[in-house]
Amino acid sequence: MKAIDLRSDTVTQPTEGMRKVMAAAAVGDDVFQDDPTVKKLEDKLAEMSGKADALFVPSGTMSNLVALLSHCQRGEEYIVGQGYHTYLYEAGGAPVLGSVIPQTLPVEKDGTLDLDKVASVIKVDDVHFARSKLLCLENTHNGKVISLEYMQKAYDFAKSKGLSVHLDGARAFNAITELNCELSDLAQHADSVSICLSKGLGAPVGSVLCADKEIIQWARRWRKMVGGGMRQSGVLAAAGIYALDEHVQRLAIDHANAKVLAERLLGIPQLSINKDLVQTNMLFVKTDMETATSLANHLKQHNIIIIPSETMRWVMHLDVSSSDVKFVSEKVKEFFA
Ligand SMILES: *Cc1c(COP(=O)(O)O)cnc(C)c1O
Numbered sequence: 397m398k399a400i401d402l403r404s405d406t407v408t409q410p411t412e413g414m415r416k417v418m419a420a421a422a423v424g425d426d427v428f429q430d431d432p433t434v435k436k437l438e439d440k441l442a443e444m445s446g447k448a449d450a451l452f453v454p455s456g457t458m459s460n461l462v463a464l465l466s467h468c469q470r471g472e473e474y475i476v477g478q479g480y481h482t483y484l485y486e487a488g489g490a491p492v493l494g495s496v497i498p499q500t501l502p503v504e505k506d507g508t509l510d511l512d513k514v515a516s517v518i519k520v521d522d523v524h525f526a527r528s529k530l531l532c533l534e535n536t537h538n539g540k541v542i543s544l545e546y547m548q549k550a551y552d553f554a555k556s557k558g559l560s561v562h563l564d565g566a567r568a569f570n571a572i573t574e575l576n577c578e579l580s581d582l583a584q585h586a587d588s589v590s591i592c593l594s595k596g597l598g599a600p601v602g603s604v605l606c607a608d609k610e611i612i613q614w615a616r617r618w619r620k621m622v623g624g625g626m627r628q629s630g631v632l633a634a635a636g637i638y639a640l641d642e643h644v645q646r647l648a649i650d651h652a653n654a655k656v657l658a659e660r661l662l663g664i665p666q667l668s669i670n671k672d673l674v675q676t677n678m679l680f681v682k683t684d685m686e687t688a689t690s691l692a693n694h695l696k697q698h699n700i701i702i703i704p705s706e707t708m709r710w711v712m713h714l715d716v717s718s719s720d721v722k723f724v725s726e727k728v729k730e731f732f733a
Pocket of ligand 1: 454455456457458460481482534536564566567592594595603
């Protein structure tokens with residue numbers, strides 16, 4: 397019996413079709429920039445995002461790191477939400493490896509940064525201060541979609557203050573699925589955008605940074621420095637191309653599944669779910685730690701995997717079908733019955 401793993405959308409297995417194109421991929425040495433399949437993936441995402449260039453990297457963390465290091469020099473700062481991945485979940489990479497200073501702000505309920513608060517932390521040019529250089533946004537954030545109106549407002553605001561904008565679009569395709577727009581409609585409101593192929597898109601490895609030629613040239617150098625220059629990586633890029641061709645349309649299924657699961661669990665008094673926050677492929681389920689732990693144990697017996705916590709994140713993906721969702725809701729109800 398296959399497990400229903402709700403811990404993350406990173407747990408997907410490469411499909412048969414994906415494994416086939418990986419096995420058949422034409423490859424070269426990408427550090428010499430002669431891997432045709434990597435080039436094809438980079439060209440494809442550059443075009444989709446409306447940027448001049450793109451760079452394939454091993455992970456979203458490395459993509460964000462090389463982006464931050466390419467935008468900011470030593471002693472310059474990036475303004476970032478304190479719950480955003482680029483601050484909280486990247487082991488302090490930008491300050492540790494690049495001497496780039498994070499200026500954090502609380503993230504608003506809708507996943508945005510309040511632009512008045514951003515304005516209040518931008519430093520004047522004075523020897524006492526780090527130089528404010530970059531505004532870092534995230535879309536989606538905790539499954540929440542940031543509107544194009546906000547993105548445009550934030551971008552225009554940043555430009556008016558002389559800041560560049562980096563968008564952590566690890567799940568940008570989930571965002572544009574809900575926004576019902578093209579990737580370029582979103583990416584136009586940032587100078588660089590990082591996209592994960594290994595989340596909802598279902599590739600085993602990889603992210604792509606999209607930006608202008610100068611930023612990508614810098615990013616390529618930083619990628620080499622941090623050990624991300626790969627050789628016959630066309631095998632991995634082929635999975636990414638396949639994911640972009642085959643797995644973007646189906647993201648809507650994950651979003652529908654998350655909504656259905658939330659609806660089915662709404663009547664359980666021990667669980668608290670804010671339906672309005674279920675906008676893409678995740679739902680957040682609140683309870684106490686003891687209940688979460690015994691619920692996780694119960695579900696484990698039925699091959700359903702969740703991480704117990706007071707606020708649990710249950711994530712839909714390629715390997716969770718709508719009948720799986722029905723099965724999960726039945727087992728959760730059974731536990732509380
Ligand atoms: C997963 C994720 C990343 C990083 O991706 P990895 O490939 O796991 O390093 C960056 N930003 C966000 C918002 C993510 O969810």
